[in-house]
Amino acid sequence: MSTIISLNVDADGIAELRWDDPGSKVNVFSAAAIAEFGNHVTEITSSKRITGVLITSGKKTFHAGADLNMVSGFFDASAEALWSIMTDVMQSFYALETCGKPVAAVINGHALGGGFEMALAAHARFAANDPAIKLGLPEAAIGLMPGFGGTQRMARIAPYQKVAKDILAGTTFDPKTAQSLGLLTDVIPAEHVCQAARGWIAANRNAEQPWMARGYSATDDAQTFERFFHRLNAGLTRDGADAKPQDKLIAEALYHGLQMPIEPALRLEIRRFIELTRNPAAYQTLQQSFFARRA
Amino acid sequence: MEYVQIFDAVRTPRGKGKASVGALAEVSPIELAAVPLKALRKRNNLSSSAVEDAVLGCVDPVQDHGGDIARSAALVAGFDQSIPGVQVNRFCASGLEACAIAAGKAASGEAELVVGGGVEMMSRVPMLCSGMPPLSDPGFALPHKSVPQGVSADLIATLKGYSRDDVDALAVESQKRASAAWSDGRFAKSIVPVEDRNGLTILDHDEAIRASADMQSLGALTPSFEGYAKKLGFDAVATRKYPEIREMRFVHHAGNSSQIVDGAAAVLLGTAKAASQRGLRPRARIRGLASVGSEPTIMLTGPKAACDKALARAGLSYDDVDLWELNEAFASVVLHFLEETGVQPDRMNVNGGAIAMGHPLGATGTMILGTLLDELERTDRQFGCATLCAATGQAIAMVIERIDGDAV
Numbered sequence: 001m002s003t004i005i006s007l008n009v010d011a012d013g014i015a016e017l018r019w020d021d022p023g024s025k026v027n028v029f030s031a032a033a034i035a036e037f038g039n040h041v042t043e044i045t046s047s048k049r050i051t052g053v054l055i056t057s058g059k060k061t062f063h064a065g066a067d068l069n070m071v072s073g074f075f076d077a078s079a080e081a082l083w084s085i086m087t088d089v090m091q092s093f094y095a096l097e098t099c100g101k102p103v104a105a106v107i108n109g110h111a112l113g114g115g116f117e118m119a120l121a122a123h124a125r126f127a128a129n130d131p132a133i134k135l136g137l138p139e140a141a142i143g144l145m146p147g148f149g150g151t152q153r154m155a156r157i158a159p160y161q162k163v164a165k166d167i168l169a170g171t172t173f174d175p176k177t178a179q180s181l182g183l184l185t186d187v188i189p190a191e192h193v194c195q196a197a198r199g200w201i202a203a204n205r206n207a208e209q210p211w212m213a214r215g216y217s218a219t220d221d222a223q224t225f226e227r228f229f230h231r232l233n234a235g236l237t238r239d240g241a242d243a244k245p246q247d248k249l250i251a252e253a254l255y256h257g258l259q260m261p262i263e264p265a266l267r268l269e270i271r272r273f274i275e276l277t278r279n280p281a282a283y284q285t286l287q288q289s290f291f292a293r294r295a
Numbered sequence: 296m297e298y299v300q301i302f303d304a305v306r307t308p309r310g311k312g313k314a315s316v317g318a319l320a321e322v323s324p325i326e327l328a329a330v331p332l333k334a335l336r337k338r339n340n341l342s343s344s345a346v347e348d349a350v351l352g353c354v355d356p357v358q359d360h361g362g363d364i365a366r367s368a369a370l371v372a373g374f375d376q377s378i379p380g381v382q383v384n385r386f387c388a389s390g391l392e393a394c395a396i397a398a399g400k401a402a403s404g405e406a407e408l409v410v411g412g413g414v415e416m417m418s419r420v421p422m423l424c425s426g427m428p429p430l431s432d433p434g435f436a437l438p439h440k441s442v443p444q445g446v447s448a449d450l451i452a453t454l455k456g457y458s459r460d461d462v463d464a465l466a467v468e469s470q471k472r473a474s475a476a477w478s479d480g481r482f483a484k485s486i487v488p489v490e491d492r493n494g495l496t497i498l499d500h501d502e503a504i505r506a507s508a509d510m511q512s513l514g515a516l517t518p519s520f521e522g523y524a525k526k527l528g529f530d531a532v533a534t535r536k537y538p539e540i541r542e543m544r545f546v547h548h549a550g551n552s553s554q555i556v557d558g559a560a561a562v563l564l565g566t567a568k569a570a571s572q573r574g575l576r577p578r579a580r581i582r583g584l585a586s587v588g589s590e591p592t593i594m595l596t597g598p599k600a601a602c603d604k605a606l607a608r609a610g611l612s613y614d615d616v617d618l619w620e621l622n623e624a625f626a627s628v629v630l631h632f633l634e635e636t637g638v639q640p641d642r643m644n645v646n647g648g649a650i651a652m653g654h655p656l657g658a659t660g661t662m663i664l665g666t667l668l669d670e671l672e673r674t675d676r677q678f679g680c681a682t683l684c685a686a687t688g689q690a691i692a693m694v695i696e697r698i699d700g701d702a703v
Binding site for chain 1: 314315317320321323358359418419491492493494495
């Protein structure tokens with residue numbers, strides 16, 4: 001059986017979680033990849049030998065996110081089956097970010113959708129200084145929404161006021177822009193990215209996500225937060241939310257999710273994601289974008 | 296005047312009120328409030344405009360509890376846009392006060408069919424979020440000798456000489472009764488599981504019950520209000536008001552006080568005319584109702600005065616009442632009521648209370664009314680009384696009489 005993701009531990013205890021799907025030009029989260037990823041995370045959390053983790057890619061790109069064939073199938077899957085798949089990923093990402101060992105993503109190329117969501121579950125993200133690299137959550141642009149924690153982690157790492165509209169629009173960023181939003185730890189020449197990530201791991205043995213800290217709040221004062229959403233909601237309707245079911249669901253995930261700790265927030269995002277896959281209009285939009293892209 | 300009738304009562308399960316662990320924490324308050332409203336419509340085959348108002352208790356009506364949550368919840372529940380909603384607050388009595396106001400609307404002729412209910416998502420909008428000027432405004436706090444509620448509960452215990460064992464024993468009994476009631480399916484009639492919009496179950500049981508609680512495990516808990524009271528001086532405020540006690544004894548802790556939870560509930564009530572027009576079966580009639588004020592420092596001793604008044608209106612005595620529901624805000628509140636009234640413990644909170652299942656502030660009054668009605672029916676008894684104490688020295692009581700389905 002071919003391996004999609006390998007896990008190799010070096011003499012310093014640094015594990016390299018390397019995505020290199022032999023059957024595909026790009027790395028994607030397929031059912032098989034999700035299972036492999038979960039097994040590796042279990043190994044990472046339980047192994048005493050592992051003291052830090054690098055997430056890398058053997059492809060030209062870092063990660064293309066969820067396999068769109070799999071996502072197409074989500075629309076026919078039962079809510080129960082989908083809940084099981086999505087919470088598997090949720091638990092793997094959450095276990096990784098709370099494993100007590102520093103985790104850094106080495107972003108050598110495009111990191112999109114679920115691939116970027118995986119990188120957001122790392123404690124640090126280092127990207128190559130190449131303006132052609134695209135980073136972000138483009139799901140909404142094809143009528144979908146993030147479901148691997150993207151709405152929650154992105155709007156916690158970067159100020160929600162700045163990224164909410166990007167998540168809703170499915171905007172992607174070049175590395176410098178992503179860095180200016182706070183989404184990347186550093187942007188450096190391609191040949192130094194891996195070394196920088198290793199250096200960061202050595203210097204940050206007690207890394208944890210900011211939202212795991214006591215007293216953390218993802219929102220600013222209640223009035224500013226509420227007013228932001230007054231304006232956002234009106235703008236979404238004005239700009240055609242009635243025809244874009246993902247708009248309301250993403251906005252809800254942000255509005256409610258940011259008011260609660262990460263775990264219920266991640267469950268909430270999954271419920272909104274499943275809700276979107278119950279919507280025939282969303283399926284149509286996905287198929288149109290999917291085939292348009294392939295044509 | 297004709298008695299207002301109760302047709303149905305539903306509630307959500309109660310989820311732990313801490314967002315990191317509570318199952319309901321991910322639900323929006325509006326949607327949680329809508330769960331029982333929707334259930335009432337469905338179970339009673341009501342058209343979307345059959346109900347004429349939705350009165351919901353909510354104690355901290357700010358942030359996502361704010362903006363008159365009753366109106367939003369009614370719309371989310373699929374009520375017609377012509378059906379209004381109003382949010383009311385009488386602290387812990389709110390859920391029963393909402394039913395009392397709803398009953399008043401029916402009795403006065405304002406409406407034929409009304410919903411009374413309540414909601415509180417303490418995981419989202421924590422207690423005291425809407426402010427507590429009785430404690431913060433010096434112009435009120437000093438002359439009235441205001442103390443936090445937990446200190447009032449300990450003040451009752453001190454004055455009445457309730458020991459730590461006394462209050463813990465009541466808490467153990469509450470846990471036992473609640474878990475036995477669940478095992479026996481006694482809440483099945485009223486519980487509406489909370490599901491997400493995909494039909495996946497989020498919570499179908501009361502999450503906070505600790506069936507294994509015993510005297511030993513409760514005995515290990517540290518009093519909750521002692522350090523705080525002594526540090527800030529509330530023990531001295533209490534003894535200034537009650538000089539006879541000299542020193543406060545602190546016996547309440549997390550295990551013998553009501554638990555912080557999320558939940559919502561609703562009751563459908565109205566006139567006999569509404570029942571015959573819409574084919575509803577009356578399950579009970581409201582025989583007596585009263586809200587009272589009581590001494591605000593000790594704060595939690597009002598239920599007897601409320602019950603005296605409600606029973607007098609019903610023309611009944613304490614002995615006539617078959618079953619009692621007194622909100623277990625704190626163990627001493629229940630012990631005090633039993634001592635003052637002579638009500639037998641085996642008629643009081645027979646299926647446990649808020650110490651075991653939790654106290655979603657604005658919803659609890661509605662929940663215990665439903666529990667009372669279910670138990671009157673299950674045990675084929677006639678009269679029940681639901682009562683709650685409330686902050687700043689208040690209380691409410693409602694006496695109901697079961698209407699035997701066959702007799703109608």
